[in-house]
Amino acid sequence: MDTKDLAAAHPDHWRRAACIRTLTLDAVAAANSGHSGMPMGMADVATVLFRNHLKFDASAPHWPDRDRFILSAGHGSMLLYSLLYLTGYEDMTLDQIRNFRQLGSITAGHPEYGHAAGIETTTGPLGQGLANAVGFAMAEEFLRARWGKKVVDHHTYCIAGDGCLMEGISQEAIGLAGRHELSHLIVMWDNNDITIDGKVSLSDRTDQMARFAASGWDVFECDGHDPEDIDRALTAAKASAGPAMIACKTHIALGSSAQDTSKGHGALTDDQLIADTKAAYGWEHGPFEIPSDLKEEWEAIGARGAADRADWDARIAALSTTRQVEFARSIAGEMPKKLSATIKALKKQVTETTPKVATRKASEMALEVINPIIRETLGGSADLTGSNNTKTADLGTFEPENRAGRYIYYGIREHGMTGAMNGMALHGGVRPYGGTFMCFTDYARGAMRLSALMGVSVQYVMTHDSIGLGEDGPTHQPVEHLAMLRATPNMLVFRPADAVETAEAWEAALNQKATPSVLALSRQGVPTVRREHKTANQTWRGAYVLAEAEAKRQAILIASGSEVSIALEARAILEGEGIGVRVVSMPCMELFATQDESYRKRVLPGGAVRVAVEAGVRQPWDQWLLGERGREAKAGFVGMEGFGASAPAEELYAHFGITGEAVAAKVHALL
Numbered sequence: 120m121d122t123k124d125l126a127a128a129h130p131d132h133w134r135r136a137a138c139i140r141t142l143t144l145d146a147v148a149a150a151n152s153g154h155s156g157m158p159m160g161m162a163d164v165a166t167v168l169f170r171n172h173l174k175f176d177a178s179a180p181h182w183p184d185r186d187r188f189i190l191s192a193g194h195g196s197m198l199l200y201s202l203l204y205l206t207g208y209e210d211m212t213l214d215q216i217r218n219f220r221q222l223g224s225i226t227a228g229h230p231e232y233g234h235a236a237g238i239e240t241t242t243g244p245l246g247q248g249l250a251n252a253v254g255f256a257m258a259e260e261f262l263r264a265r266w267g268k269k270v271v272d273h274h275t276y277c278i279a280g281d282g283c284l285m286e287g288i289s290q291e292a293i294g295l296a297g298r299h300e301l302s303h304l305i306v307m308w309d310n311n312d313i314t315i316d317g318k319v320s321l322s323d324r325t326d327q328m329a330r331f332a333a334s335g336w337d338v339f340e341c342d343g344h345d346p347e348d349i350d351r352a353l354t355a356a357k358a359s360a361g362p363a364m365i366a367c368k369t370h371i372a373l374g375s376s377a378q379d380t381s382k383g384h385g386a387l388t389d390d391q392l393i394a395d396t397k398a399a400y401g402w403e404h405g406p407f408e409i410p411s412d413l414k415e416e417w418e419a420i421g422a423r424g425a426a427d428r429a430d431w432d433a434r435i436a437a438l439s440t441t442r443q444v445e446f447a448r449s450i451a452g453e454m455p456k457k458l459s460a461t462i463k464a465l466k467k468q469v470t471e472t473t474p475k476v477a478t479r480k481a482s483e484m485a486l487e488v489i490n491p492i493i494r495e496t497l498g499g500s501a502d503l504t505g506s507n508n509t510k511t512a513d514l515g516t517f518e519p520e521n522r523a524g525r526y527i528y529y530g531i532r533e534h535g536m537t538g539a540m541n542g543m544a545l546h547g548g549v550r551p552y553g554g555t556f557m558c559f560t561d562y563a564r565g566a567m568r569l570s571a572l573m574g575v576s577v578q579y580v581m582t583h584d585s586i587g588l589g590e591d592g593p594t595h596q597p598v599e600h601l602a603m604l605r606a607t608p609n610m611l612v613f614r615p616a617d618a619v620e621t622a623e624a625w626e627a628a629l630n631q632k633a634t635p636s637v638l639a640l641s642r643q644g645v646p647t648v649r650r651e652h653k654t655a656n657q658t659w660r661g662a663y664v665l666a667e668a669e670a671k672r673q674a675i676l677i678a679s680g681s682e683v684s685i686a687l688e689a690r691a692i693l694e695g696e697g698i699g700v701r702v703v704s705m706p707c708m709e710l711f712a713t714q715d716e717s718y719r720k721r722v723l724p725g726g727a728v729r730v731a732v733e734a735g736v737r738q739p740w741d742q743w744l745l746g747e748r749g750r751e752a753k754a755g756f757v758g759m760e761g762f763g764a765s766a767p768a769e770e771l772y773a774h775f776g777i778t779g780e781a782v783a784a785k786v787h788a789l790l
């Protein structure tokens with residue numbers, strides 16, 4: 120590839136794109152780490168996209184009707200940072216570019232949501248951005264149906280590399296987008312034939328265009344270094360009726376001696392190589408230097424959308440006040456005021472009727488009252504709707520014929536579902552929740568971790584949360600999953616004991632703006648353990664005294680979920696013997712940990728024997744058994760030590776010794 124020919128063919132474009140290429144070279148050299156090749160290869164595509172197609176206003180990065188640009192190939196972060204700097208995003212200063220990958224800078228190794236305006240999502244784990252993009256596009260379709268084209272009408276553009284397309288999550292995302300005919304989604308594939316280990320052909324021979332086409336996408340091709348060809352392909356992609364994929368033929372690390380090699384993938388830091396490459400670009404400026412005429416051109420690109428945005432503002436102002444307020448509330452992620460009263464009413468009804476229901480059913484009962492008042496919830500399940508109890512009566516199905524439908528059949532795609540839900544939550548204006556079996560959080564894990572890292576409020580309805588699911592056996596019975604989820608920073612794990620706690624958990628979860636929640640729910644029926652109506656949300660405190668000792672307190676039993684009633688059985692046995700036992704229900708360890716010391720001390724005072732009961736592994740319980748004034752000699756655990764087995768649930772509880780009698784015996788042994 121002769122860069123002289125490219126420069127001669129489109130000199131103005133060439134100079135604009137060279138800004139991205141040289142900033143990348145300089146920033147990676149300064150950091151002595153990073154990925155030079157991808158931004159150097161995709162600079163032309165990105166330049167044409169931003170200049171001719173992307174609807175955005177750099178001075179208003181949160182404008183709700185902007186087009187979204189998602190860099191799924193997050194290792195090429197300098198592509199995004201360069202674009203944000205060049206087009207004039209206020210927080211992306213040249214100093215930030217100079218401090219690429221340094222502590223405290225907003226230019227992290229991979230783009231991190233929340234660091235800088237214009238970073239729509241955190242990417243780096245390959246394929247995630249692509250799945251997010253599908254969620255963004257679904258949210259856009261839904262909101263367009265709800266609010267009308269005048270309020271919501273934008274595109275989602277995504278750059279994905281070979282790595283993104285090799286990851287399994289890509290197939291889930293592609294299938295979902297094809298099914299839903301997401302015509303406002305455009306994926307640009309950086310088709311450069313190179314990954315870290317060498318040529319793509321070392322590990323893959325997939326016909327990517329055929330693969331997308333087979334899932335219902337419209338596919339296009341372009342020469343990723345010819346601005347006219349790129350523009351043509353983008354124009355065609357925007358006009359297509361389905362989601363569009365453009366295979367952009369590019370050269371990684373274009374213009375350098377590492378071009379078209381895996382060496383070009385990583386950090387190009389050699390002084391001579393950088394000098395030679397800049398010479399090949401015809402670039403005669405110093406490091407980090409963008410000549411003012413070019414910077415002005417780029418800033419004009421950044422301001423191109425200002426008129427569109429002003430028009431949009433006027434259209435919003437023309438809406439009725441009620442609609443304006445509702446739009447602003449949903450975009451801000453605020454809960455409607457009615458939520459609290461609605462949950463209280465449900466709790467009251469449950470304490471009066473004391474049903475014995477599975478907490479997955481209790482979750483459905485909660486959703487039946489939540490969904491009608493929060494019109495931005497988008498529910499779904501990875502093909503376990505009837506088991507996860509995620510679909511309520513009023514939702515309707517989201518599909519091309521009914522974009523206003525609020526229930527999504529994700530198919531058997533836990534990871535794709537989760538990545539899409541992240542995208543929806545990031546888009547704003549919708550509140551996604553989705554379900555699968557708790558055991559298959561493993562399949563969703565890559566994206567769940569990113570919900571937590573980014574701080575987006577997605578609710579995970581994870582049913583069949585223990586051996587209590589019974590006959591499906593150990594393949595389906597989670598034992599280590601609660602520990603894994605609780606170990607994840609910024610994730611709330613709710614394991615409610617009954618229908619009251621489940622309603623409270625939903626309220627607490629929905630009120631989180633920057634933290635995802637898992638609701639770990641039982642398959643099997645559990646009795647109502649909260650028999651006295653309290654308006655205050657007890658679950659919000661993480662743990663609370665459910666039943667006080669009657670005789671002199673000698674033991675505290677701490678339990679969650681379906682094991683709370685087992686702890687109550689043990690208490691009855693022990694109290695019958697004159698041993699005073701307090702039962703603490705602990706539906707959410709993370710929230711309890713945030714309570715002040717005096718509250719924690721009131722719930723878990725020192726002195727008494729402590730036994731935790733949960734049909735999972737012990738690991739997360741040590742904090743409450745040994746810490747918080749506990750002592751090893753006085754601590755015990757009743758739960759799982761290995762995998763489960765296939766049998767009816769009650770037999771399994773007996774077999775694994777998770778019974779009231781076993782808990783009572785443990786207390787005896789410790790006293």
Ligand SMILES: Cc1ncc(C[n+]2csc(CCOP(=O)(O)OP(=O)(O)O)c2C)c(N)n1
Pocket residue numbers: 154156157192194243244245279280281282283286309311313314315371384
């Ligand atoms: C899930 C995941 N696995 C592995 C990596 C490490 N990784 C970063 S880039 C890359 C190669 C990607 O190849 P490609 O998408 O073709 O990028 P290019 O070489 O074109 O820059 C790998 C394996 C990662 N970031 N995410």
